[in-house]
Amino acid sequence: MSRLVTRAPAKVNLTLHVLGRREGDGYHELESLVAFTGAGDTLSLDPGPELALTVSGPTAGPAGPLDDNLVIRAARHLAEAVPGLRWGAFYLVKRLPVAAGIGGGSSDAAAALRLLAGLNDLALTDPAVRLAAGRTGADVPVCLEPTARMMRGAGETVSDALRLAPLPAVLINPGVPVATAPVFRALGLTVGARNEGAPHPVLVADAGVDATLAVLAPARNDLEAPALTVAPVIGDALRALRDEPGCRLARMSGSGATVFGVFADRRAAVRAAARIRSRQPEWWIISALLR
Structure with missing residues (x-):
């Protein structure tokens, strides 16, 4: 074969x-x-x-x-x-x-x-x-x-596959590997403990980009704050995204250190990736559609 x-x-x-x-x-x-x-x-x-x-x-x-x-x-x-x-x-x-x-x-x-x-x-x-x-x-x-x-x-x-509107995005990894275990330790939950926070919003099938972002905005990544104590450079990458024109949402993925920014359209994402790359050539930076 x-x-x-x-x-x-x-x-x-x-x-x-x-x-x-x-x-x-x-x-x-x-x-x-x-x-x-x-x-x-x-x-x-x-x-x-x-x-x-x-x-x-x-x-x-x-x-x-x-x-x-x-x-x-x-x-x-x-x-x-x-x-x-x-x-x-x-x-x-x-x-x-x-x-x-x-x-x-x-x-x-x-x-x-x-x-x-x-x-x-x-x-x-x-x-x-x-x-x-x-x-x-x-x-x-x-x-x-x-x-x-x-x-x-x-x-x-x-879950079954969701019909998510393709989201124009920029992904940045600032070059610092972050192990998962120290981030969860920094979160500090003991066995049996519950984490206070608003419930996860419900995503509506076939919603457009604007409606999807409206759902995502009040949600969160609970590991972002503890990850910042492990690798403060994550904050630099998030600020780089939030300072770019057209960035609608910037957040960390998983336990870090990669962050993503969702942009108004694909062209804005490509331009933002190029600008950040020119300032931070050592970072891993791509523009992509999230779906």
């Missing part, structure tokens, strides 16, 4: 409400509207008898040990659930920053499961695929079918 190829797009948390910390397992309970971009990594699979992974690309260096890569872990978890699973050699081209709050590793793992599901005639809704996704990482289930969805719980509950 010839090589199989898929994209692993960046995941953006348009909202991220931390509802509390669960009694039984200690996990933080989340409610998050997740969207995806056209930008991302590329994963290929050459079917064969041996499981292997080769990583290249501009952000391959910080991707970590190959044996611990989420692509390999996802494949092994699926093999545990599907006896005789066909697999092979994966080739990952890394373009997304690592430990950046945009699900790079999780999206790579989900891409691996999509390729393996196709190779083995498994539906993405197959319980074995879903189980492998959840065992690999909290963000992997929502990345399996990368289109806008609500993610709840510790990532195990994912």
Whole structure:
């Protein structure tokens, strides 16, 4: 069989409400509207008898040990659930920053499961695929079918696809990797505690950009404030977006350090990305449509 190829797009948390910390397992309970971009990594699979992974690309260096890569872990978890699973050699081209709050590793793992599901005639809704996704990482289930969805719980509950209006945006990562654990520690919720805050707004299907932004505006990312104590440069990136003409909303994604700004139109987003890039050439900056 010839090589199989898929994209692993960046995941953006348009909202991220931390509802509390669960009694039984200690996990933080989340409610998050997740969207995806056209930008991302590329994963290929050459079917064969041996499981292997080769990583290249501009952000391959910080991707970590190959044996611990989420692509390999996802494949092994699926093999545990599907006896005789066909697999092979994966080739990952890394373009997304690592430990950046945009699900790079999780999206790579989900891409691996999509390729393996196709190779083995498994539906993405197959319980074995879903189980492998959840065992690999909290963000992997929502990345399996990368289109806008609500993610709840510790990532195990994912809604059907939402008809989200494409949002013109600029994504910025200021070049500082931010691990998730210190951000949650800075949030400071003890087991069993609930986080006070307004409930998540309801997104109306087929709403336009203006109506969607009106819903998103009063929502929040509860990890933004604690992440600023871990990596204050996140605040610099947010200010850079908010100072740009046409920026309608600026917020952090995930646990950081990537931030995003939603703009009035795609042209305004492209111009803003170019201006910020000219001032901060060391930052990772792209314009994209979130959907």
